[in-house]
Amino acid sequence: xxxxxxxxxxxxxxxxxxxxxxxxxxxxxxxxxxxxxxxxxxxxxxxxxxxxxxxxxxxxxxxxxxxxxxxxxxxxxxxxxxxxxxxxxxxxxxxxxxx
Amino acid sequence: xxxxxxxxxxxxxxxxxxxxxxxxxxxxxxxxxxxxxxxx
Amino acid sequence: xxxxxxxxxxxxxxxxxxxxxxxxxxxxxxxxxxxxxxxxxxxxxxxxxxxxxxxxxxxxxxxxxxxxxxxxxxxxxxxxxxxxxxxxxxxxxxxxxxxxxxxxxxxxxxxxxxxxxxxxxxxxxxxxxxxxxxxxxxxxxxxxxxxxxxxxxxxxxxxxxxxxxxxxxxxxxxxxxxxxxxxxxxxxxxxxxxxxxxxxxxxxxxxxxxxxxxxxxxxxxxxxxxxxxxxxxxxxxxxxxxxxxxxxxxxxxxxxxxxxxxxxxxxxxxxxxxxxxxxxxxxxxxxxxxxxxxxxxxxxxxxxxxxxxxxxxxxxxxxxxxxxxxxxxxxxxxxxxxxxxxxxxxxxxxxxxxxxxxxxxxxxxxxxxxxxxxxxxxxxxxxxxxxxxxxxxxxxxxxxxxxxxxxxxxxxxxx
Numbered sequence: 001x002x003x004x005x006x007x008x009x010x011x012x013x014x015x016x017x018x019x020x021x022x023x024x025x026x027x028x029x030x031x032x033x034x035x036x037x038x039x040x041x042x043x044x045x046x047x048x049x050x051x052x053x054x055x056x057x058x059x060x061x062x063x064x065x066x067x068x069x070x071x072x073x074x075x076x077x078x079x080x081x082x083x084x085x086x087x088x089x090x091x092x093x094x095x096x097x098x099x
Numbered sequence: 100x101x102x103x104x105x106x107x108x109x110x111x112x113x114x115x116x117x118x119x120x121x122x123x124x125x126x127x128x129x130x131x132x133x134x135x136x137x138x139x
Numbered sequence: 140x141x142x143x144x145x146x147x148x149x150x151x152x153x154x155x156x157x158x159x160x161x162x163x164x165x166x167x168x169x170x171x172x173x174x175x176x177x178x179x180x181x182x183x184x185x186x187x188x189x190x191x192x193x194x195x196x197x198x199x200x201x202x203x204x205x206x207x208x209x210x211x212x213x214x215x216x217x218x219x220x221x222x223x224x225x226x227x228x229x230x231x232x233x234x235x236x237x238x239x240x241x242x243x244x245x246x247x248x249x250x251x252x253x254x255x256x257x258x259x260x261x262x263x264x265x266x267x268x269x270x271x272x273x274x275x276x277x278x279x280x281x282x283x284x285x286x287x288x289x290x291x292x293x294x295x296x297x298x299x300x301x302x303x304x305x306x307x308x309x310x311x312x313x314x315x316x317x318x319x320x321x322x323x324x325x326x327x328x329x330x331x332x333x334x335x336x337x338x339x340x341x342x343x344x345x346x347x348x349x350x351x352x353x354x355x356x357x358x359x360x361x362x363x364x365x366x367x368x369x370x371x372x373x374x375x376x377x378x379x380x381x382x383x384x385x386x387x388x389x390x391x392x393x394x395x396x397x398x399x400x401x402x403x404x405x406x407x408x409x410x411x412x413x414x415x416x417x418x419x420x421x422x423x424x425x426x427x428x429x430x431x432x433x434x435x436x437x438x439x440x441x442x443x444x445x446x447x448x449x450x451x452x453x454x455x456x457x458x459x460x461x462x463x464x465x466x467x468x469x470x471x472x473x474x475x476x477x478x479x480x481x482x483x484x485x486x487x488x489x490x491x492x493x494x495x496x497x498x499x500x501x502x503x504x505x506x507x508x509x510x511x512x513x514x515x516x517x518x519x520x521x522x523x524x525x526x527x528x529x530x531x532x533x534x535x536x537x538x539x540x541x542x543x544x545x546x547x548x549x550x551x552x553x554x
Contacts, residue, residue: 020242022167022214026160029169031132031216033244033267038132038169038216040157046126078123086129128157134394136380136470137404137416138172138219139187139248139312139340 005077009063012092013080014054019088021051030088037086049076053089158397164449165403167213168439172221172417173407175203175231177510179223180252183275183286184522185314185355187418188408189346190223191512196410200230202430204237206407209435211241219246219271221417223409223510226253232261239267246271248312250290251297259297259304271310271338272297277325281318285355287520298333310377312338315365316355323368327376339369341381344476344486345418347511349503351522352477362489363388384469387462387489398471401426401448405439413438415448418472422507455482462490469493478503 015021018033028047030039041047048066049059056062059080068076083089178193179186198206210218218238225231225247238245246269254262254270262270272294276282279291301309311330313319319326323339330337344352357365366385369376369392380394395403400416407413411429414420426445427438439445457468469485477486478501484492512519 020214020216022216024165025163029165029216033216033242036132036217036244036269038130040128040130041126042128042157042160043126072121075121075123075126079126082123082127082129130157130395131377131393132170132217133338133377134380135169135399135403136383136395136397137399137406137418138170138379139221139417 001074001077005074005081008077008080009060009073010058012056012058013084013089014092015050016087016090021047023047030083032086032088035087037088039083039086039088046076046079049080050083050089054092158395161395161397161399161403162449162451164401164445166440167215167436168405169215169403170217170219171210171215171405171407172219173206174222174409174417175220175225175234176223176228176409178227179250180227180518181224181250181287181290182512182516182519182523183290183347184351184520185275185285185316185342185346185348186511187343187345187348188221188223188420189506189509189511192510193223194410194510198409198411198429200233202411203230203234206411206429206435207234207238207241207243209429210238210243213436213439215243217244217246219248221248224250224252232258235265235268239265245269246310248273249297250286251294254297254300256300256304259300259306262301263304263306269308269310270301270306271312272301272335273312273314274326274329275314275316276319277322277329281322283520284318285316285351285520285522287518289518290520295329298329298335302333302335307334309333309335310338311335312340314342315339315357316342317357317361318355320357320361320365323365323372327372336375336377338377338379339365339382340379341384341470341473343418343470343472345472346420346506347523349476349506354522356487359487359489359491359494362487366392366489384466384473384485384487385489386465391465396465397467400424400471401445405445407435413442415444416472418470419475420508421475421504423475423504424472425507453482456480457482457484457492460484460490460492476504477501 020031022029027043028041030041041050045066045068049062052065053062056065063073063076174188176193176197177190179190182191226249235245244267248271251272262268274282274294275285276291282291298309313326327337342348342356362385366388378392378394382392383394383396386396400419405413405415406417407429413426413429415424415426426442429435454463454468457463469488471481473486474481477497479486479496484496486493486497
């Protein structure tokens with residue numbers, strides 16, 4: 001993993017407030033009402049990770065809780081960075097407690 | 100949180116997950132909200 | 140919410156491309172078109188909904204609010220409101236606010252008639268509302284030929300008012316025709332001038348479009364021009380995925396490249412009827428009505444028509460073509476309204492298979508309904524009058540030559 005990816009594992013993130021997450025048979029649909037970007041989360045584990053980001057102290061904990069094998073973490077973190085680029089997820093302020 | 104549940108008749112998911120290599124592309128895919136045919 | 144008793148034999152794979160997943164259907168549409176009224180101040184020659192006269196069974200304000208409530212429950216994120224001209228419904232602005240207040244984003248499609256400076260300022264102050272102004276010519280002569288005298292001015296005035304009010308990123312939506320395909324650069328300039336995003340969409344032989352399709356649809360070489368232009372300049376240009384049939388030229392254009400009808404999109408019409416697609420307003424594509432038991436959700440999830448559309452498509456006569464994977468056989472509505480079989484080529488198939496199919500004996504379906512104005516009006520486009528005159532040089536089967544076997548329905552919408 002890149003240094004940035006490794007760093008992300010230890011960071012606290014959450015779903016952006018103007019994002020709606022809608023479950024679908026194959027995963028979920030994430031829509032950002034502000035920038036109107038539409039992203040499909042294609043695996044149930046990915047959905048669970050994204051949905052629960054705000055509940056965990058960091059990305060690593062969310063991945064563990066969702067049962068994602070460590071070998072798959074690089075792919076998941078890359079995907080999360082993609083979501084961050086679209087502002088679907090945002091870093092939590094360090095003083096914020098897990099929701 | 101959502102009130103929607105997958106309909107059982109199409110939710111029978113064939114799990115071939117173990118055989119698939121996991122890449123970021125297999126986890127997320129972005130689509131333009133304008134990129135669906137049938138909306139004028 | 141009820142669940143079907145009989146289990147579906149088609150199993151949805153856990154992985155696979157998004158297109159493959161969508162072809163099985165979704166629990167709710169991603170976005171849908173909602174025509175609020177068949178009333179319209181214009182009489183565009185190619186109107187896909189044959190609008191003009193209000194239908195007496197039009198949904199009431201309260202009924203519309205119930206539909207919005209349902210869309211909210213289903214988490215439909217975005218509704219494209221159109222018509223007719225939606226802004227001439229007296230409760231339009233109320234319904235707009237109601238939708239936004241209930242987490243349903245709205246884009247509305249308008250000819251601009253009600254977008255005054257005051258309304259533009261209101262829109263600029265509102266989140267989650269997008270405005271799409273229709274225009275079919277970069278110059279008044281080209282535009283008004285199809286949309287009627289004064290319509291060009293109305294549209295540009297609306298764009299001007301929106302820009303002046305600080306409304307960001309309106310959409311300028313153009314139906315590409317034989318007469319305006321040479322103006323693509325000018326359309327882009329127009330959009331840029333008003334701070335808007337250009338949107339180009341395909342002309343389908345739907346509604347009144349079937350009457351003028353022979354004159355207006357792109358010639359084969361023009362399809363190539365359009366495709367090349369989109370590949371070269373299309374970065375900031377939207378298409379609503381309406382040109383996926385052009386994927387057979389080579390590289391796919393951005394978008395799902397998939398017919399969304401009944402799978403990811405649908406239409407709710409002014410009387411609450413649910414159709415697979417706004418370009419398929421016909422009894423053959425009518426899935427139900429939102430006023431039925433179970434409302435819109437039941438229609439979307441359980442109507443036999445939509446179940447059928449969500450079955451795997453085999454390609455039919457197109458299956459042997461090497462381009463089928465990219466073009467997916469083209470547009471269902473384009474095939475239906477030109478009387479072509481749905482499991483065969485699109486009438487504008489870029490490989491030429493459509494032309495071959497069109498040359499065969501075919502029956503163009505009779506319209507299921509028509510909300511066009513009955514009497515000619517001052518503001519009627521020139522093309523409407525020309526289009527209805529029978530031309531001796533036309534091929535034997537035309538939209539005007541309605542065979543008695545063409546599915547005449549005695550209880551057509553009249554009054």
